Amino acid sequence: MAHGWEMQRDDSVVVIGQDVGANGGVFRATAGLQARFGSDRVQDTPLAEATIAGMAVGMSTHGLKPVAEIQFMGFIYPALDQIVNHMTRMRNRTRGRLTCPVVVRMPHGGGIHAPEHHSESTETLLCHIPGLRVVCPSSPARAYGLLLAAIRDPDPVIFLEPVRLYRAMRQEVADDGQALPLDRCFTLREGNDVTLVTWGAMTLETLRAAAELDAHGISAEVIDLATLSPIDSETILASVSKTGRLVIVHEAARNVGVGAEIAAIVAEHGLYDLHAPIQRVAGFDTIMPLFRLEHDYIPSVQRIVDAVQLTLAD
Amino acid sequence: MTTVAEFKIDYHQVLDPEGKLVARLPSFAEDVNEVVKMYEAMTRVRVFDTKAVNLQRTGQLGTYPPSLGHEATHIGVGAAMQPEDVLAPVYREFGTQLWRGVTMTEILKYWGGDESGNDFSGPRHDFAWCVPIATQTLHAAGAAMAFKVKREPRCALAYIGDGGTSEGAFYEALNLAGARKLPVVFVVVNNGWAISVPLKEQTATQTLAQKSIAAGIPGIQVDGNDVFAVRDVVSRALETARTGGGPCLIEALTYRLSDHTTADDASRYRSDDEVRTAWTTEPLLRTRKYLVNAGAWDDAKEAALLHDAAALVEAAVTEYLHLAKPSTDTMFDHLFAALPTHLQAQRATARAYATKPAPSKPGASKHSGS
Numbered sequence: 161m162a163h164g165w166e167m168q169r170d171d172s173v174v175v176i177g178q179d180v181g182a183n184g185g186v187f188r189a190t191a192g193l194q195a196r197f198g199s200d201r202v203q204d205t206p207l208a209e210a211t212i213a214g215m216a217v218g219m220s221t222h223g224l225k226p227v228a229e230i231q232f233m234g235f236i237y238p239a240l241d242q243i244v245n246h247m248t249r250m251r252n253r254t255r256g257r258l259t260c261p262v263v264v265r266m267p268h269g270g271g272i273h274a275p276e277h278h279s280e281s282t283e284t285l286l287c288h289i290p291g292l293r294v295v296c297p298s299s300p301a302r303a304y305g306l307l308l309a310a311i312r313d314p315d316p317v318i319f320l321e322p323v324r325l326y327r328a329m330r331q332e333v334a335d336d337g338q339a340l341p342l343d344r345c346f347t348l349r350e351g352n353d354v355t356l357v358t359w360g361a362m363t364l365e366t367l368r369a370a371a372e373l374d375a376h377g378i379s380a381e382v383i384d385l386a387t388l389s390p391i392d393s394e395t396i397l398a399s400v401s402k403t404g405r406l407v408i409v410h411e412a413a414r415n416v417g418v419g420a421e422i423a424a425i426v427a428e429h430g431l432y433d434l435h436a437p438i439q440r441v442a443g444f445d446t447i448m449p450l451f452r453l454e455h456d457y458i459p460s461v462q463r464i465v466d467a468v469q470l471t472l473a474d
Numbered sequence: 475m476t477t478v479a480e481f482k483i484d485y486h487q488v489l490d491p492e493g494k495l496v497a498r499l500p501s502f503a504e505d506v507n508e509v510v511k512m513y514e515a516m517t518r519v520r521v522f523d524t525k526a527v528n529l530q531r532t533g534q535l536g537t538y539p540p541s542l543g544h545e546a547t548h549i550g551v552g553a554a555m556q557p558e559d560v561l562a563p564v565y566r567e568f569g570t571q572l573w574r575g576v577t578m579t580e581i582l583k584y585w586g587g588d589e590s591g592n593d594f595s596g597p598r599h600d601f602a603w604c605v606p607i608a609t610q611t612l613h614a615a616g617a618a619m620a621f622k623v624k625r626e627p628r629c630a631l632a633y634i635g636d637g638g639t640s641e642g643a644f645y646e647a648l649n650l651a652g653a654r655k656l657p658v659v660f661v662v663v664n665n666g667w668a669i670s671v672p673l674k675e676q677t678a679t680q681t682l683a684q685k686s687i688a689a690g691i692p693g694i695q696v697d698g699n700d701v702f703a704v705r706d707v708v709s710r711a712l713e714t715a716r717t718g719g720g721p722c723l724i725e726a727l728t729y730r731l732s733d734h735t736t737a738d739d740a741s742r743y744r745s746d747d748e749v750r751t752a753w754t755t756e757p758l759l760r761t762r763k764y765l766v767n768a769g770a771w772d773d774a775k776e777a778a779l780l781h782d783a784a785a786l787v788e789a790a791v792t793e794y795l796h797l798a799k800p801s802t803d804t805m806f807d808h809l810f811a812a813l814p815t816h817l818q819a820q821r822a823t824a825r826a827y828a829t830k831p832a833p834s835k836p837g838a839s840k841h842s843g844s
Binding site: 201206222245290291343390391393394 | 560562589590592593594598599601602604606609611612613614615616617618619620621622623624630642643646647649650653804805808809810811814815816817
């Protein structure tokens with residue numbers, strides 16, 4: 161829907177990727193676009209991720225705004241050479257002469273019984289790259305508003321689409337062309353006792369945990385990080401100064417995860433607001449298992465509740 | 475069994491190493507002044523190149539990849555392109571850049587350690603140097619895709635080296651260009667050596683031009699030391715691409731007369747004999763012989779050209795050596811269109827701790843990388 165709005169408004173927006181044309185994308189994200197805008201503006205590419213990212217560099221430096229789909233996050237790696245060495249460096253190394261307004265969309269995370277390599281959450285690799293924005297919506301409305309913002313942004317944006325959310329909820333979304341702000345968190349629920357920071361599909365378990373805690377008289381504030389890089393420190397620090405407790409929840413592996421950066425920001429700027437050590441609830445530092453164990457890998461509501469209880473123990 | 479597909483690779487040469495015509499004179503060369511112009515440009519590149527190596531040797535330039543021996547390919551390509559076409563260079567094609575209007579000072583600025591050299595006054599739509607091997611071929615294909623979508627009669631041209639043809643990105647670019655019939659031309663500069671690895675160890679293929687065949691696009695081999703043949707072949711390929719005829723792969727056979735870069739010592743892996751033999755077929759010699767035979771060149775003109783080229787290079791070097799050290803702000807100011815908040819703090823830190831400019835000259839040496 162956001163694609164359609166922006167393609168209608170801006171002739172330079174083109175959609176590229178594998179099976180994005182007649183098939184409308186494996187998750188139907190580009191359904192109907194080729195019929196509406198033609199095969200020049202909605203193009204199936206050869207089955208080659210480096211091609212998708214490399215041609216996006218060439219197209220974006222020469223007047224187009226490609227919205228590129230990588231079919232699953234597990235297949236982003238051949239494209240990283242182009243993303244790290246060119247897409248994110250172009251503006252800097254030409255001092256603004258050439259720029260890459262590109263959105264690279266891809267399904268993110270597990271939980272839908274997918275085959276091997278289709279369920280990983282490796283956003284931390286992307287967040288480490290200078291010159292790149294990494295965005296991850298947590299609802300249809302935020303997907304619409306943030307995707308519009310990403311397409312309108314003059315710099316490269318990675319847009320992670322949590323697979324569990326594609327069909328987890330049905331929500332009426334106004335197709336009004338209203339973008340949401342990038343680089344800002346969204347407070348999904350206000351509370352006073354503990355701050356829960358999360359993003360993407362883990363907002364589901366985190367909001368359920370908050371509801372469960374509420375039944376026990378614990379008031380949890382839930383923040384959707386939304387833009388994973390750069391991080392909106394202000395919103396997180398303001399919340400922690402109010403609650404005095406922080407639990408970070410993410411599906412990705414714990415080691416050097418985005419949660420570690422959030423913990424470091426709060427340790428540097430909000431340590432004296434804390435009444436208890438920061439807790440992280442994350443995927444294990446293991447290979448994402450095949451689907452019979454995937455719900456043992458993805459943090460559960462109970463793990464989140466228990467982590468919050470730890471922060472309240474003293 | 476029956477044969478279901480057959481292919482051939484043509485080779486094109488106009489001027490032999492003795493400066494004699496071995497094929498019909500291309501129309502652009504009917505005006506001898508045009509040939510003089512190309513010869514002068516090739517000579518200026520060589521004078522510039524010699525000076526740049528010297529600057530590195532004396533600690534006044536970073537690692538530099540000499541273009542000695544490649545002048546005919548680089549100027550032939552430059553002369554064949556239109557200003558509105560897009561160049562995607564590797565990192566050695568100084569001749570093409572200079573022909574297209576990039577200044578010597580800008581080139582020195584980049585190789586002297588300042589990105590702003592890439593913010594050049596040449597065609598503003600040309601790509602900058604591309605160090606990650608073969609990745610630029612996809613940028614050229616992408617730019618060509620943009621021209622196709624926007625219905626603009628423009629072409630992209632990507633250079634790549636012989637070693638680069640082993641990279642996956644090269645095959646992907648050929649494949650994309652063929653599948654979508656893009657207005658793009660790929661020029662493989664086969665100079666025989668990928669740093670220390672000779673072509674026969676790089677690939678078992680008989681020619682690099684034939685690597686186009688699997689992508690369904692035409693390939694042709696050309697004498698890369700023959701500026702007539704290079705310009706002729708590239709002009710025709712660009713014209714075909716510009717008018718909807720699709721892409722082309724051109725293999726230009728030349729020789730790297732110098733080291734891979736100033737950090738390399740080619741005498742470690744190749745013989746003096748090989749290099750001596752290569753000097754007998756180098757590009758300037760045959761062009762000069764042709765011009766002398768045509769009555770358009772003599773010793774006095776040669777002396778004047780060398781004098782003027784030296785003066786031009788000296789002026790650029792003087793300008794380069796007087797450039798101020800860039801501000802630390804430049805690390806931050808072009809990262810995004812608008813700088814995110816946390817980077818504003820880092821920019822202030824960098825400013826507060828900025829090192830002083832080197833006491834002597836900018837672009838200090840001691841580079842050890844390739």
